[in-house]
Amino acid sequence: MAKRPLPSARPLDSFDREILRIVQQDNKTPQRMIAEAVHLSAAAVQRRIAAMEQAGVIRRNVALVDPDALAVSVTAIVEVFLRDERTASIDRAKALFRATPEVQQCYYTTGGTSFVLVILTQDMRSYEALTRSLFSDHEWVASFRTLVALDRVKADTSIVIP
Incomplete structure (x- = not known):
């Protein structure tokens, strides 16, 4: 799978990085809980996750099977x-x-x-x-x-x- 570069207009900021830390541990964490943890609104978290998916930062959402x-x-x-x-x-x-x-x-x-x-x-x-x-x-x-x-x-x- 080819890596897609991030759009130069919007590099990852500290909010994006904190959101990524959370979703890497459990991508089913409710966005309202992520929002509380990073001090943003749930809508802002949703937009940021969608933007990172679109940019290819978040490539897939999967289940890790034992x-x-x-x-x-x-x-x-x-x-x-x-x-x-x-x-x-x-x-x-x-x-x-x-x-x-x-x-x-x-x-x-x-x-x-x-x-x-x-x-x-x-x-x-x-x-x-x-x-x-x-x-x-x-x-x-x-x-x-x-x-x-x-x-x-x-x-x-x-x-x-x-």
Whole structure:
């Protein structure tokens, strides 16, 4: 998903930043409660949230689901090494990883590793099948290395807002 720049006419101010801190913790917080916390009217909070959604600051409103509740027991951090760093190879990999629901996060990286993925699957058998379709079936993938998480110590989506 491409990042959209903020409109230059309205950069984020301290009210916007405080609103973001609140909605990052719980986006179902009633706007009247946000308004009380940031000392604005509920209508002003509503307008600011709408403006931040329009500008792409707030990209989506989602529910964070506990993987254990759905018996999704394998979290794998995977380093992917491409055969080459040509644009076509990178673009193919990005498209494939974006289109794969089990790939929760994908980072195009420097330092020898082409991509780092966070993958969630139900079990190791599912993970093995996924690795075949993601890596073994594509000639542009040189190799991959898997780190299996033993425990999900912290999995958060909040961004520290300066």
